[in-house]
Amino acid sequence: MNPQELKSILSSGLLSFPVTDFDAAGNFHQAGYVRRLEWLAPYGASALFAAGGTGEFFSLDNREYGQIIKTAVDTCEKSVPILAGVGGPTRVAIQMAQEAERLGAKGLLLLPHYLTEASQDGVAAHVEQVCKAVNIGVVVYNRNVCRLTPALLEQLAERCPNLIGYKDGLGDIELMVSIRRRLGDRFSYLGGLPTAEVYAAAYKALGVPVYSSAVFNFVPKTAMDFYRAIAADDHATVGKLIDDFFLPYLDIRNRKAGYAVSIVKAGAKIAGYDAGPVRAPLTDLLPDEVDKLAALMDKLGPQ
Numbered sequence: 001m002n003p004q005e006l007k008s009i010l011s012s013g014l015l016s017f018p019v020t021d022f023d024a025a026g027n028f029h030q031a032g033y034v035r036r037l038e039w040l041a042p043y044g045a046s047a048l049f050a051a052g053g054t055g056e057f058f059s060l061d062n063r064e065y066g067q068i069i070k071t072a073v074d075t076c077e078k079s080v081p082i083l084a085g086v087g088g089p090t091r092v093a094i095q096m097a098q099e100a101e102r103l104g105a106k107g108l109l110l111l112p113h114y115l116t117e118a119s120q121d122g123v124a125a126h127v128e129q130v131c132k133a134v135n136i137g138v139v140v141y142n143r144n145v146c147r148l149t150p151a152l153l154e155q156l157a158e159r160c161p162n163l164i165g166y167k168d169g170l171g172d173i174e175l176m177v178s179i180r181r182r183l184g185d186r187f188s189y190l191g192g193l194p195t196a197e198v199y200a201a202a203y204k205a206l207g208v209p210v211y212s213s214a215v216f217n218f219v220p221k222t223a224m225d226f227y228r229a230i231a232a233d234d235h236a237t238v239g240k241l242i243d244d245f246f247l248p249y250l251d252i253r254n255r256k257a258g259y260a261v262s263i264v265k266a267g268a269k270i271a272g273y274d275a276g277p278v279r280a281p282l283t284d285l286l287p288d289e290v291d292k293l294a295a296l297m298d299k300l301g302p303q
Contacts, residue, residue, distance in 0.1 A: 001081065001106045003137035006047075007164035009081060010107075010139070010188040012209070013046030014227040016216035017085075019265050020055040020068060022276035028064040029276060034075050036273050041079040043220040046210075048076065049109050052085040054214050054261050057111060059279040066099055073104040083139065087111030090126045094133040107137040109167065112146035124152045131160035138162055141192060143169030150175075150182040157186050167192040168208070171199070180207045194260040195253065197223075197246055200230045201238060214260070215249070218267030221303040248296055252289050258282040263293065270294045271303065 001009075018040060021032035040048070050072035051057045051065060060068065072082045084100035086093045086108050097108050113126055123146055131138050140156075140163065142148055147170065148156070156163055166183070167190040168176050180189060191203040191211030200211055209231065216223035222241070229237035253259045261278060266285045268275045270293060277284055285293070 001136075003107070003135075003162040003164045006081065006083075006107045006137040007188045009046055010165055010190065010210065014044070014216065014224060015047050015049065015190065015210060015212040016040070016045050016223070017049035017052035017054045017212055017214070018072070019217055019261075019268055019275045020051065020060070022279065024276065026277065026279055028067055030067065030071055032273075032275060033068065033071050036268070036275065037072060037075040039273060040216065040220055041076050043216070044224055045080060045213075045216060045220075047081045047083055047106070048072070049083045049085055049212065050105070052109055052212075053111065054217070054264055055085065056261060056279055056282070057085045057087060059282075062095075065096060066103065069100050069105055070103045077104070081106040083107040083109050085109045085111055086130065088114050090129055093126070093130050097130050097134045097138075101134045101136050105136065107139065107164075108134065110138055110140045112141065112144045116145075118145065120147075120149060120152055123148060124156055127156055127163070128160055131156075131163050135162065137164040139165030139167050139188070139190065141167045141169055142175075143167075143192065147175075150178045153179060153187075154182060157183060164188060165190060167212070168203075169193055173202075173206070176203075176206055176208065195246065195250060197226055197230075198242065198250065200226075201235075204230060214264045215267065217264050218271040218273070219297060219300055219303050222300050245296055245300060249293070252285070252292055255289065256283065259285065263289075266290050266293055267297065270297055 021029040023029040051068050069084045084105040086096040165188040169192040189208040196211035213223045253263045
């Protein structure tokens with residue numbers, strides 16, 4: 001799959017990022033991850049991101065990173081394209097990118113570099129070096145310390161033909177509109193805010209109809225139904241699901257920092273696909289919070 005073919009795939013349909021399975025001791029649990037991917041793949045997501053933010057990328061060591069990407073690629077080879085999360089210091093991100101390409105990932109999601117502040121030119125250089133280290137398509141994730149301007153994204157688009165996507169995790173409407181208007185169809189544009197469904201209608205109006213869904217991990221039928229309702233401008237269905245599920249879900253998610261990942265793992269366990277505990281520095285939901293989530297899921301019916 002060349003970068004332009006990947007761009008076409010990412011320009012429509014629902015995307016998601018599977019949680020990473022850990023055993024009781026916190027080690028990568030390959031069999032559980034395979035079972036998860038085999039469950040989720042047939043629901044119709046256009047692509048899946050392995051070792052992304054919800055996959056606890058920030059907690060993975062080099063050895064298990066390769067295991068996770070290979071497992072995802074091998075399991076989903078005939079069903080759905082896999083993009084690999086990469087990030088951290090530039091040379092580390094390059095090593096990960098090259099390993100993911102070697103293992104058969106169809107593309108990369110370039111997550112923000114870590115900790116240190118950096119100038120716009122420095123962040124752009126980081127993105128360019130990762131792009132030029134591989135031949136597969138790259139999606140840059142504007143979030144946290146990565147906040148590229150429209151002008152710099154345009155320069156990167158000229159210098160890096162395989163930079164084919166822009167994922168927004170900032171929620172800055174002025175910036176999003178500026179990027180969309182300036183870059184036009186050069187990129188595939190993805191909504192990437194936590195619980196992206198809440199913003200999906202607004203982002204579609206901005207020219208960003210595609211987003212990545214966390215809840216696909218545990219209520220995949222509902223996630224697909226919601227995406228189809230957004231695509232069809234079915235405002236009644238969208239409004240009902242936001243009122244009945246997503247807003248109460250946010251009440252739980254917003255109780256603690258890091259719960260955007262923890263609540264997804266809790267949901268997967270309730271659904272019968274236990275992914276194990278989150279790794280420090282994240283913390284798992286409290287028992288009463290799990291009960292509230294289970295009640296919300298029960299109201300949605302079978303998945």
